[in-house]
Amino acid sequence: MAGTQNQCVAVAEALGVSFETKQISLKEPWKSLSPFMGFERSYSFSPALHGPWPDLVIASGRKSIAASRYIKRMSKGKSFTVQIQDPRTDLRDFDLVAVPYHDPARGENVIVSDGAPNRVTQARLEAAMREFPQFGIMSSPRVAVLIGGSSKAYTMSEGVTNTLAAQLRGLDAQLMVTSSRRTGAKNEAILRRALPNAYFYDGSGPNPYFAMLAAADYILVTADSASMISDACSSGKPTYMINLEGGHPRIDKLHNHLQDLGALRVFEGNLEDYSYAPLNDAEKISDAIRERIIL
Secondary structure: OHHHHHHHHHHHHHHOOOOOOOOOEEOOOHHHHOOOOOOOOHHHEEOOOOOOOOOEEEEEOHHHHHHHHHHHHHOOOOOEEEEEOOOOOOHHHOOEEEEEOOOOOOOOOEEEEOOOOOOOOHHHHHHHHHHOHHHOOOOOOEEEEEOOOOOOOEEOOHHHHHHHHHHHHOOOOEEEEEOOHHHOHHHHHHHHHHOOOOEEOOOOOOOOHHHHHHHOOEEEEEOOOHHHHHHHHHOOOOEEEEOOEEOOHHHHHHHHHHHHOOOEEEOOOOOOOOOOOOOOHHHHHHHHHHHHOOO
């Protein structure tokens, strides 16, 4: 998944090392039984995994657990393995496990970040503004609206969307809106009808996501997306969460933690300036790796 891959890339970029990105699939029966089956072989993976083995492996996602474990074994322990997110398996299979605050894993080889590691840095935001200068000439205040949608835990109903549309219409601001496939065509149509003067990214051409974060005076983000919330709270901009129907105790824990840090507030139709220390989780994890190995 793109979001999962980005977490790994963010840590590698924070380390400042050269790296190669690999997207690994599993063959049956490992695909269905991973990560609990074990007994991995090179042909368990597609593409097959062969040496020479890397000095460092940064992996994330359920299917990557078998690959990390296999590389560790085949390198005779020389490959330092870092697993991003709670693997829900024996933590001793990895040299370092990096989990966000809302994941339960804890241990001697576990580092806990505030949110999800991401690629939001001041340098990247400045570069994005140069790529999309049209955002810089929009009138202020500018509001980036990052919309996810329905998931296993959350529902973005038409009622929620109509309420949001009315709240956004009441803001005296220039709106920059990006949605996802999970938003749904009906919900997006509601927003477009209610906000005819807003900028909507339609998915064509280069993605202005980072430029929207850079240009924004305020950021609104739906509650379902831990990654977009983490991105927004890494920008240092006032970030407001758009509540959806439903929820999950694990994600609620993330929301509450970020609110306790002063980084996140709940959107109720009004915006005000506030400041906080931006999240910097990719750097935090990269520092933990540097403490353990020499790159």
